[in-house]
Amino acid sequence: MALIVQKYGGTSVGTIDRIRNVANRIKEQRDQGHQVVAVISAMGGVTDRLISTAQEISENPSEREMDVLLSSGEQQSIALLTIALNEIGIKAVSATGRQAGITTSGSHTRGRIESLDPSLIQEYLEDDYTIVVAGFQGTNPKGLIQTLGRGGSDLSAIAVASSIKADLCQILTDVDGVYTADPRVVPKARKLPEISYDELLELASVGTKVMQSRSVEFAKKYGVKFEVRSSLNQNPGTIVTEEHEAMESVVIRGVSIERSQARVTITGIPDTPGMSAKILGSLAEAEVNIDMIVSNIAHDGLARHSFTMHTSDLGRAQKALKPALIELDELGGNSSIETEAGIAKLSCVGIGMRSHTGVASKMFAALGEAGINIGMITTSEIKISVTVEEEQIEDAARVVHTAFDLDT
């Protein structure tokens, strides 16, 4: 007998029939002798309808009240799923975020989970109830409702699993698991049986949209092993867990790509302290998200900085940099700006990279043999990223995928 936390998203509980399906999936676990705590989202579409109703009244509704409004969506879905469980003979009760002991902090509509008091859930588990918990919500120490922002229900599930020391936490979603690459780009991509938190974080942050980073970070922090699997079939998914020695035998866990990137290069920067801060500060102020940063000194003794961003930020970046460049020249620079759109980023991720040399050279060789030019390069402990021409990104992903023996 295991204690399992299962998280179902809004699509999985989007209609009465789907709610019944989820009830039946939970019953299968019960029939196998397991205890289940389900964490669910609002019925698909409900949240959007509530938002548009609020916006009919006000263009800029109070975030405090949006939390009160939106959290009602999960309150409805937990009651309905519990009723559906009762209807097929499963002893079940619902719990709102507050009843599940989820205490939040931070701003309304973007709450963080501060602490968990699982006493009510545990009391019900002792009486062998199945418990249906409202995801995406909690209350702050003052008793006010806060929602957790995008991906909040995943976060709730991980937090509940941690607080009750669940044997397994399953994130049931519309993908089968985590793949070595996006199968639409790399047809030979394989589903991974297992991946470490850090690898998933690096893959997620470069565009593999399986889960929000902060849910993975939370799971890592509290050591919650979880499985990403499909709510539509019974196939095993991908286990996300702490890294262990066997994982290091695989050099590269996966390959991911990010399209629609642009590069900005500033040349002729005086080589004195504080210059980078000035440049990056002006971009941050203009809310330009920059990604890769490369910097070096040219033969004239002046520095050059290159960074990448999403193409849609390029105009804002150019505007924001103008006053900064004037300042640089006043400080002895001779600055100019170059921009290049139409590039894309390719990343290889794997904790095995730490103990294997030659990963970069293997990657670059594969790209070179395919006639693909490399632009910028950045590396972290478990990731190597390069930019290439956007039109070559799919080819680039496939040749690198093959080079590291990831193909099925």
Next chain:
Amino acid sequence: MALIVQKYGGTSVGTIDRIRNVANRIKEQRDQGHQVVAVISAMGGVTDRLISTAQEISENPSEREMDVLLSSGEQQSIALLTIALNEIGIKAVSATGRQAGITTSGSHTRGRIESLDPSLIQEYLEDDYTIVVAGFQGTNPKGLIQTLGRGGSDLSAIAVASSIKADLCQILTDVDGVYTADPRVVPKARKLPEISYDELLELASVGTKVMQSRSVEFAKKYGVKFEVRSSLNQNPGTIVTEEHEAMESVVIRGVSIERSQARVTITGIPDTPGMSAKILGSLAEAEVNIDMIVSNIAHDGLARHSFTMHTSDLGRAQKALKPALIELDELGGNSSIETEAGIAKLSCVGIGMRSHTGVASKMFAALGEAGINIGMITTSEIKISVTVEEEQIEDAARVVHTAFDLDT
């Protein structure tokens, strides 16, 4: 400056436009320098839709979960009204039943208000916020959501008014106030400027559907003065308050009628202790609600009991009484049953009745002059009720209304 509690029902907040209207009504109070705590119901129709969704899943959904489901309706309406208030420049916050400090006891879907902790509301009032409280709901000491059953939002409003010592509690509804009689029956009926709790209770229990009895009882218990008035116009309504001396100068406050009544008479009951209990017990077991009870001894030394009930209960009553009658005969009786449908009840209510003799004779004389026969008669300290033929009930109400100088 006064502190006012205003209660708005589901019809008053049934659409976005009506929510805006309510916001404007609250703003009028604010503009006059008053502080407002609004207690509101779910948007009209929402509760019914949630019930039918639950019934799609289960014919007999858990009452615990129905409370979780239905309370989401008020959670949505309080957020939307608060957003509407903010939009017209009123500093406002919402509060769920729990946040308003409403602690409940009793069964799910029929909770009772056990205690109130107004500290959060008071904190917001000190900061000059307008507060929008979810009616119809609270949480029990375990933290589970309970709804308060029919008329629960009135109860919430009275309770909140009591806990914050409001200067006035306004129940805004679709009637203008409390009338001396139903204006559809008695065209000369007048709106009462004032009525005592006890008088309203007696009028309510005989069919004047202004408020649920328990809300009036709660108000009486905690001495909360409230006003019943229309949410559709600005006319003053009826103040419901403790009785005071001036009220006694009016002998009869109002007249009310109840149609579709039936009478059951049992004759030949042995005149020994325990017989009434036997008869009434068998009716209670069959869930027959009986209303008037009249009992006396006939010339043969055997007793006769008469009682009235709604016509729809008559069949169930006859069936339930059969075994009881056999028992009565075994104990020395010679029982038989008579029934009469097609009667109605007329009641006169007024605390002035206590200090004025001749009220009954005046009532009976008026009916006699109009050629209306009286059947059963019952009296309480502030009420006289009689039965008449149902086809004469409207005439009866009018002549009594005139006899006691209630006509406009």
